[in-house]
Amino acid sequence: MKRIVIDPSKCDGCKNCELACMESHRTDGGTGVETLNFNLPETQARNEIVNDGKGGYLPMFCRHCSVPGCANSCMSGALKKDTETGHVTYDEKRCGACFMCVMNCPYGIPKPDAAGTKILKCDFCNERPEGPACVLACPKQAIRAEEVQ
Amino acid sequence: MAEIYVIVGAGAAGIAAAERIRLYKKDVTIIMMSIDEYSHSRCMLHKYLGGERTAEELSFVEPDFFEKNNIFWGKEQKALGLDIQNRQIRMENGYQPYDKLLIATGSVFGIPPINNFRTASNVYGFRDLSDARKIDAAVKAKNAKHVFIVGSGLVGLDVAVGLMERGVKVTIAEMAPRVMPLQTDDTAAKAYQERFEAEGARFLLGIGASDSIVNDQNEITGVVLSTGETIECDFVICAAGVRPNIEWLKDSGLAMERGITVDGYMRTSAPDVYAAGDVTGLSGVWPNAMDMGRVAAANMCGVEAEYTDRYCMKNTSNFYGLQMLTIGDINAQIEGADIYVKESRNCYKKAIVKDGVLKAILIQGDISHTGHWQYLIKNSVDVSELLKQKDVFDITYGDFYGMDDLAEYQYAL
Numbered sequence: 001m002k003r004i005v006i007d008p009s010k011c012d013g014c015k016n017c018e019l020a021c022m023e024s025h026r027t028d029g030g031t032g033v034e035t036l037n038f039n040l041p042e043t044q045a046r047n048e049i050v051n052d053g054k055g056g057y058l059p060m061f062c063r064h065c066s067v068p069g070c071a072n073s074c075m076s077g078a079l080k081k082d083t084e085t086g087h088v089t090y091d092e093k094r095c096g097a098c099f100m101c102v103m104n105c106p107y108g109i110p111k112p113d114a115a116g117t118k119i120l121k122c123d124f125c126n127e128r129p130e131g132p133a134c135v136l137a138c139p140k141q142a143i144r145a146e147e148v149q
Numbered sequence: 150m151a152e153i154y155v156i157v158g159a160g161a162a163g164i165a166a167a168e169r170i171r172l173y174k175k176d177v178t179i180i181m182m183s184i185d186e187y188s189h190s191r192c193m194l195h196k197y198l199g200g201e202r203t204a205e206e207l208s209f210v211e212p213d214f215f216e217k218n219n220i221f222w223g224k225e226q227k228a229l230g231l232d233i234q235n236r237q238i239r240m241e242n243g244y245q246p247y248d249k250l251l252i253a254t255g256s257v258f259g260i261p262p263i264n265n266f267r268t269a270s271n272v273y274g275f276r277d278l279s280d281a282r283k284i285d286a287a288v289k290a291k292n293a294k295h296v297f298i299v300g301s302g303l304v305g306l307d308v309a310v311g312l313m314e315r316g317v318k319v320t321i322a323e324m325a326p327r328v329m330p331l332q333t334d335d336t337a338a339k340a341y342q343e344r345f346e347a348e349g350a351r352f353l354l355g356i357g358a359s360d361s362i363v364n365d366q367n368e369i370t371g372v373v374l375s376t377g378e379t380i381e382c383d384f385v386i387c388a389a390g391v392r393p394n395i396e397w398l399k400d401s402g403l404a405m406e407r408g409i410t411v412d413g414y415m416r417t418s419a420p421d422v423y424a425a426g427d428v429t430g431l432s433g434v435w436p437n438a439m440d441m442g443r444v445a446a447a448n449m450c451g452v453e454a455e456y457t458d459r460y461c462m463k464n465t466s467n468f469y470g471l472q473m474l475t476i477g478d479i480n481a482q483i484e485g486a487d488i489y490v491k492e493s494r495n496c497y498k499k500a501i502v503k504d505g506v507l508k509a510i511l512i513q514g515d516i517s518h519t520g521h522w523q524y525l526i527k528n529s530v531d532v533s534e535l536l537k538q539k540d541v542f543d544i545t546y547g548d549f550y551g552m553d554d555l556a557e558y559q560y561a562l
Contacts, residue, residue, distance in 0.1 A: 005556040048518075050547040053538075058547045063557050069520070073436035075161065075192040077209035094209075096193045099465040102516055103474050104436050106524040107546045107558045111517035116470050148555045 001086025002124070003148045004135060006059045010142035011049065013057035018045035020137035024125050041114030046122045047134055059143055061134070062109045062122035064088045070121070073104035085127060092118045152177045154449065155238060155245060157228045158253035159183035160191065161435050162426025164210055165442035166251050166449075171218040173450035180245065181215070182223035182238075185278050188214075192435060194281045198311030204278060228254070231401035233419040249421045249449045252398070252409060253442060256391035256427040261299060263372075265361045271368045271384035275308040276391065284308070284386065293317050293383035297372045299358060300389035301328040306345070306468060308386055313348050320380050321345075322372075324389075326355040332464050332475040336497055337513045344469040353380075361385075393430045406430070413455045415445035423449055432461035460527035462509075465516065474516045476526045477501070477509030489541045500541050505533025507541075521546040530562060 019033045022045050028037065036043055048060040064087045071079040071088050078094035079101055081087075095118050101110045102119065110121040125132040131145045138144075154170055154177050156163045167181055189207035196202040205212075215222040230239035231252075237244040258274030260267050271287060274280045287293060296312055298305050301323035309319045323330065327338035328345070342352055353374060360373035371379045393408035404410040404418035408430025415423045425441035427433050432441075440458060447454035463476045479499060486503040496514030500507060506529045510522045525532065525544070535544050551561030 003556050006552065008550070050545065052547060052550070058550045060547070065557055066555075069436075072439055075190045075209060075435045077190070077211070096190065096196065097467055098192055099467055099472060099474070099516060100435060103463060103465045103476075103520060103523055105520035106560070108518035108520035110520075112467075112472060112515075116467060116472055146556075 001064065001148060002145050003064060003086075004061050004122075004132060005144050005146045005148070006061060007142050007144075008052075008056060008058055010140045011057040011059050012140055012142075013049050013051065014139065015049050016137040016139060017047055017059070017061075017134035017143060018049065020133040021045040021047050024133035025123075044114065044120055046120045060107070060109060061143065062088070063107070064122070064124070069104040069106055070101035070110050073100040075100060079121075085124070087124050087127070088121070090119065090121050090123060095119065152248040153246060154179045154249045154251070155247035156181045156251045156253060157183075157238065158255055158426070158428070159185065159188040159222075160253060160255050160426060161209075161438035162255075162428075162442035162445075163251065163253035164188060164214075165439040166253065166425060166446040167220055168214075168218060169443045169446035170450060171220070173447070173452060177248075179218070179220045180223060180247075181220055182226035182228060182240075182245070184225060184227050186224050187278060188222075189278045191276060191278075192307075194275060194278065195307040195311035197278070198275075198281050198284060198308065199314030201314070204282075207278065229397055231398055231403060231419075231422070233402055233422065236421070247421070250423065251442075251445050251449065252417070252422065252424040252428055253426045253438075254394040254397070254428045256433065257394045257396070258304075258387055259390050259392055260387050261358070261389055263358050263361060265363050265369055266385065266387070269361070269363055269367055269369045269385070273384065273386050275304055275386055275388055281311075284312075284384075287384050288312070288315060288317060291383045295320070295380075295382050296384055296386060297322070297358075297369075297380055297382035298386045298388055300387065301325075301352065301354075302331060302388060302390075303329065303464065303466060304391075305386075305388035306341070306466075308388060309345065309350055310468065313350065318349055318351075320351045320353065320382070322353045322356055322358055322374070324355065324357050328352060328354070329466065330480075332466065332473065332479070332511075334479050334499060334511060336492075336499075337473060337479075337511055340471060340497065340513060341466075341468060341473075344471055348469065391427070391433065393428045395428060413457070414448045414453070415441055415456060416448065421449075431456075431459065434461050434463060437461050458527075460523065463523055471513065472516045473511065473513040474519050474522070475509075475511045476522050477507075479509045479511045481509060483508060491540070491542050498542050502532070502536070502541060505531045505536065507532060518545060521549070524560065528560075530560075 050058040076096040190209040362371040409424040423445040425445040426438035444456040489500045491498045501509040549560045
């Protein structure tokens with residue numbers, strides 16, 4: 001399966017990946033990060049760059065785990081481990097917004113959306129051929145989409 | 150002839166097991182039986198009651214799940230007994246033999262010993278789709294205006310939400326002095342109470358029902374409280390706890406205590422009989438039931454697996470736009486423990502730390518990035534060094550950031 005491989009030592013904390021994620025998932029019809037409306041509660045990234053407090057940065061990206069705590073706790077069937085792509089998919093129409101997945105991801109990655117009616121989670125930009133937007137936006141190759149076994 | 154794997158119960162544990170058995174064994178016969186017509190997620194029953202979802206939309210598997218996995222699905226089939234000697238399940242219409250058996254019959258609601266409650270015709274639980282259907286029918290038949298609910302735990306509040314959606318007024322009696330007593334402290338409970346009251350609910354806290362009034366049709370028309378007050382109602386819902394559904398096994402000879410006794414491999418005392426989920430009495434939460442189901446499935450298929458991740462004092466709730474996560478006993482009186490509280494405009498947090506180890510945490514409001522708390526609490530991770538540097542609530546997974554060779558996260562401890 002393809003996973004976003006992370007090299008934290010290369011991350012400069014520019015957060016281009018966060019902007020790219022917002023842009024990739026925007027629903028207001030606009031294009032270009034310069035037109036993102038940060039006043040909209042739905043303008044949120046599914047990834048996050050965290051300051052490690054020691055001068056470095058920690059990229060927080062869904063791992064699409066081999067044993068996904070989120071999908072293993074899902075009571076609606078919305079979260080599933082796709083046996084073909086290996087990715088953990090999310091069907092927001094099925095989601096019951098119980099947030100068990102938020103509790104059960106040991107890394108704190110999936111989170112409730114601003115309205116509290118669904119979750120926000122990496123969808124690998126819907127498997128588009130050019131790869132996830134965050135990876136394309138990283139100027140340092142701190143994140144790369146690579147095939148892992 | 151293909152081996153026959155039988156699963157009794159189609160809840161979280163049963164479904165997780167069936168999926169896993171098919172993964173391991175392509176050519177065995179898998180038979181599932183359940184008293185319900187649809188495999189459904191009981192955590193969403195209130196959405197059915199409130200009219201937000203249909204019975205089909207409560208399913209947590211794809212519509213073609215049984216077909217795709219080649220599982221024979223015996224719906225509305227009630228298991229009546231287990232014959233260990235002859236390796237078969239007694240059904241209403243005969244016997245179902247098995248080579249391997251998984252019992253995942255979940256739990257049943259209890260009815261408190263209040264006068265008439267166990268004999269009246271209008272006392273319901275809220276556990277299965279059939280319960281939700283009975284309540285739905287009762288609301289329609291009676292044009293119900295007022296329902297009395299016993300218990301303000303997650304189930305009691307769920308059913309209250311579903312009923313209020315339909316304009317039914319609810320009175321909720323809770324023996325404890327606050328709502329959702331296992332998951333809240335007084336502050337967090339107050340916030341939920343206010344939201345429910347704004348929707349028209351009435352809470353009776355620290356007050357029990359002591360008697361009831363029945364009409365000539367054996368229906369409860371009023372509940373008498375320990376204070377002497379009588380609350381009129383169209384029917385009663387009991388949401389004051391559940392117990393493992395083992396009644397049907399009482400003559401089987403299977404070793405049982407509160408639930409079916411199992412070892413770490415989910416094996417029962419009988420050969421080739423396994424149990425998983427609420428029926429074991431080990432936990433009542435969804436993720437653990439699924440885990441147990443998968444562990445049982447592996448062992449049934451000859452792949453050794455152990456149920457180790459047993460921590461189950463955990464829950465999340467989401468009512469009227471207010472979210473909450475609770476891990477551990479947030480009201481525990483632990484000698485020498487430090488209690489941390491932080492309140493902001495839209496978030497309330499409380500943590501209990503003893504000797505540098507988190508014992509419990511409650512986050513109400515924004516519960517983003519809270520998944521690490523369960524890990525830290527269940528593994529008794531020592532955070533004393535971090536507490537010298539930062540506020541307890543500022544601890545994140547980032548403080549333990551690590552990765553393995555396949556770029557999966559792990560805890561660097």
